[in-house]
Amino acid sequence: MNEENKIYIFDTTLRDGQQTTGVNFSVSDKMTIAKSLDELGVDYIEGGWPGANPTDNDFFSRDLSFSKSKFTAFGMTRRPGRSADNDPGLNALVNSNASTICLVGKSSSFQVKSALGISEDENLLMLEDSFNYLNSKNKESIYDAEHFFDGFKNNKEYALKCLSAAYKSSARWIVLCDTNGGTLPNEISNIIEEVKKTIPAEKLGIHAHNDTENGVANALAAINSGVRHVQGTINGLGERCGNTNLVSLIPSLVLKTDFHTNIDEKNLKSLKKISNTLSELLNEPKHKNAPYVGENAFSHKGGLHASAVAKDPSTYEHINPDLVGNSRNVIISDQAGKANLISQLNKLEIDIDSEKINQILELIKQKETEGFSYDTALASFELLVRRHVGQIKEYFNLKKFRVTDERRWNAKGELVTESEATVQLDVKKEEKLTLGIGNGPVNAIDSALRQALIDFYPSLKDLTLTDYKVMILSSEKGTGAITRVHIESTDDTKKHWTTVGVSTNIIDASYNAIFDSITFKLFNDLNK
Numbered sequence: 001m002n003e004e005n006k007i008y009i010f011d012t013t014l015r016d017g018q019q020t021t022g023v024n025f026s027v028s029d030k031m032t033i034a035k036s037l038d039e040l041g042v043d044y045i046e047g048g049w050p051g052a053n054p055t056d057n058d059f060f061s062r063d064l065s066f067s068k069s070k071f072t073a074f075g076m077t078r079r080p081g082r083s084a085d086n087d088p089g090l091n092a093l094v095n096s097n098a099s100t101i102c103l104v105g106k107s108s109s110f111q112v113k114s115a116l117g118i119s120e121d122e123n124l125l126m127l128e129d130s131f132n133y134l135n136s137k138n139k140e141s142i143y144d145a146e147h148f149f150d151g152f153k154n155n156k157e158y159a160l161k162c163l164s165a166a167y168k169s170s171a172r173w174i175v176l177c178d179t180n181g182g183t184l185p186n187e188i189s190n191i192i193e194e195v196k197k198t199i200p201a202e203k204l205g206i207h208a209h210n211d212t213e214n215g216v217a218n219a220l221a222a223i224n225s226g227v228r229h230v231q232g233t234i235n236g237l238g239e240r241c242g243n244t245n246l247v248s249l250i251p252s253l254v255l256k257t258d259f260h261t262n263i264d265e266k267n268l269k270s271l272k273k274i275s276n277t278l279s280e281l282l283n284e285p286k287h288k289n290a291p292y293v294g295e296n297a298f299s300h301k302g303g304l305h306a307s308a309v310a311k312d313p314s315t316y317e318h319i320n321p322d323l324v325g326n327s328r329n330v331i332i333s334d335q336a337g338k339a340n341l342i343s344q345l346n347k348l349e350i351d352i353d354s355e356k357i358n359q360i361l362e363l364i365k366q367k368e369t370e371g372f373s374y375d376t377a378l379a380s381f382e383l384l385v386r387r388h389v390g391q392i393k394e395y396f397n398l399k400k401f402r403v404t405d406e407r408r409w410n411a412k413g414e415l416v417t418e419s420e421a422t423v424q425l426d427v428k429k430e431e432k433l434t435l436g437i438g439n440g441p442v443n444a445i446d447s448a449l450r451q452a453l454i455d456f457y458p459s460l461k462d463l464t465l466t467d468y469k470v471m472i473l474s475s476e477k478g479t480g481a482i483t484r485v486h487i488e489s490t491d492d493t494k495k496h497w498t499t500v501g502v503s504t505n506i507i508d509a510s511y512n513a514i515f516d517s518i519t520f521k522l523f524n525d526l527n528k
Contacts, residue, residue, distance in 0.1 A: 006260045007223060007253055008173075010044040010102075010142075010205070010231040011037050011246060013278070014059075015074050017237035018048070026467050027058045028488050028496050029281045032376070033234070036274045038066040041263040042246075044142075046072040046102060051092030060096045068262065070140070073098035077105040077130040080118045084133035094137045100172075101134055102142040107162035107177075108151025120158055124165045131169035142229075143171040144207060149183045152191050160198050173205045173229045178218060181211025181241060185221040192225040201226030208244045210236055215244040220252065223259065234278050235287065247275050248291045251324050265323070272325035273375060280376035280486065283469045292324045300328070348382055352389050360385055370502055371473045371482045377500035379489075379520040380513075386523070395522045396453060398515070399424040399431075403441045403507055419444040425452050442468060442510045449518065459525045460518065462492040470506065487513040491521060 048056035078087040134141040143166035151159040206222035236245030272293040298321040374381040386392040421444035436448025467488035501512030
């Protein structure tokens with residue numbers, strides 16, 4: 001591989017992506033996304049900011065054991081008036097289990113004076129001290145030069161001094177940030193040509209925002225100008241209009257240029273799944289018109305286009321959709337779906353014949369028309385398959401349940417809402433009737449089920465429901481809409497799994513997801 005043409009991919013979904021309005025990743029969400037990114041083969045996974053919040057602290061305490069990616073922590077340079085080795089923020093980064101640390105620091109004279117309220121010289125010292133300190137701790141370091149392009153336009157000499165301070169202090173990458181997203185591709189190219197006179201191109205990176213819909217274009221312009229490190233997020237997630245969309249950038253680099261990455265072409269098949277997984281975790285609809293991975297990216301309506309594609313797909317398709325895990329939508333075909341299904345069955349070590357595979361594929365299609373989605377609910381997918389081929393039994397049968405909510409003033413004069421759930425089950429030829437109380441109907445059902453089952457299946461003491469997501473699938477039907485519920489669960493083995501339930505009744509959908517979660521737990525406990 002020609003190292004001069006190698007591009008290093010830095011994913012910042014777990015940190016920059018969380019700047020998106022309404023996005024709050026749980027630890028389980030972060031672990032799911034990080035695992036997918038490592039399997040894809042990105043060079044760096046920025047996990048968040050250790051010391052900034054409990055979620056990031058918990059995430060950085062986990063043993064992630066990436067096989068391809070470098071675990072990266074984000075933070076800022078030392079504070080004004082402190083030494084680097086006495087700065088609690090820097091030490092939280094150094095003491096994390098991240099091998100690489102990305103520090104943000106001002107590179108704009110205006111921002112240094114107005115936002116930080118310090119002198120230009122003090123900012124340069126903060127950069128030098130911070131990167132020298134990381135180097136002394138044997139940490140690979142990256143400088144995110146915040147507001148660089150605007151700073152360069154305003155005061156070119158000082159912006160370059162900031163880059164030089166980090167470079168001379170052994171920062172591995174000097175990343176040029178278009179922080180407000182207003183720079184256009186031609187400006188990116190022209191400014192980088194100037195920067196290369198001071199900093200070697202092979203040390204430079206680009207961090208673009210998408211406020212002018214040029215996030216990917218600016219990244220490509222920077223790469224073509226010599227930059228060898230690029231930052232972005234899955235689905236272009238990020239504050240305001242988002243960041244460079246890696247789901248579009250990566251296949252463009254791998255399939256359409258002479259540049260090299262650590263991402264094998266065969267791994268591009270996972271891009272659609274990764275994109276859909278993030279949408280599911282965020283409880284938002286999939287982006288149908290997304291380039292490369294969207295449902296409509298390779299869809300052809302009837303008429304001349306469909307006829308031409310039937311004869312020669314390249315007429316209206318810039319790549320083979322299978323390369324990125326997508327499929328052509330001209331005529332109905334189950335072949336692409338079958339390949340994905342077989343791959344998943346192999347991972348689960350489920351060996352079934354071709355006829356059963358076709359049956360399962362049709363079953364999944366039917367379920368998806370009803371509103372089910374198994375992109376992230378792999379536990380429900382596994383149960384669906386095992387039930388169909390007779391590899392799993394029902395550990396209990398529900399006869400009925402009832403849920404009531406009461407809103408009242410308690411003895412302290414406080415307005416409270418309490419939920420009660422009664423469940424009637426058949427368990428191992430015994431009938432159980434239990435009452436559960438919770439802070440909501442789902443919690444109450446879960447409580448009642450545990451009480452009914454715990455004597456028969458003691459391992460359920462370890463089961464914890466960690467997240468609950470609801471999506472309305474047919475909002476035009478108002479309160480009669482179809483509801484999809486995802487429930488994330490874990491146990492003392494630190495295994496995480498997700499289940500799905502669908503119904504026009506949100507309580508019924510929730511019960512179905514809980515039922516699958518309990519069944520998945522019992523199947524794994526009793527079949528070790």
